[in-house]
Amino acid sequence: MIRRPPTIVCYICGREYGTKSISIHEPxxxxxxxxxxxxxxxxxxxxxxxxxxxxxxxxxGFYDLDALNEAAWTSAQSQLVPCNVCGRTFLPDRLIVHQRSCKPKASK
Incomplete structure (x- = not known):
């Protein structure tokens, strides 16, 4: 079995980075x-x-990467904003684009 190198989730964007590159990526x-x-x-x-x-x-004596990644993922997901029409969540800049085409469903 091939073991994947450990990665850390960015608390800002939610993407995974290597343990060495996360300190470069975050700032x-x-x-x-x-x-x-x-x-x-x-x-x-x-x-x-x-x-x-x-x-x-x-x-x-090592950090629990699973707990660290879970907390970072939760932080990144909290950045999402719900659409006031359909309720889906987006990053704010993408919400603006989504709202152009999101229309309320026609009631029958």
Whole structure:
């Protein structure tokens, strides 16, 4: 069985990165998040995502990557905004595009 290298989920975008590259990715991702958030209409702007603090350490002294990744995934998912018509969730910039074509269902 081939074992996959460990990955860490970005708490901002929800993507997986290697343990070495996550420290490079996070500052760049946060900067991109700020740039995109500032371009949104005021009613769609969100507070800055906070890095989840997971202090779960295994018996061998390592961080529990599963707990860390779960907390990061939850943080990334909390950034999604629901459509007021259909209820689906989107990143705010994608919600604007979605709302152009989302129409209420015709009542019969």
């Amino acid at each position: 760049q991702c946060l900067k991109k998040w700020h740039n995109e958030n500032n371009l949104l209409p005021k009613e769609l702007r969100r507070p800055e995502p906070k890095k989840p603090e997971v202090r779960t350490i295994t018996a061998k």
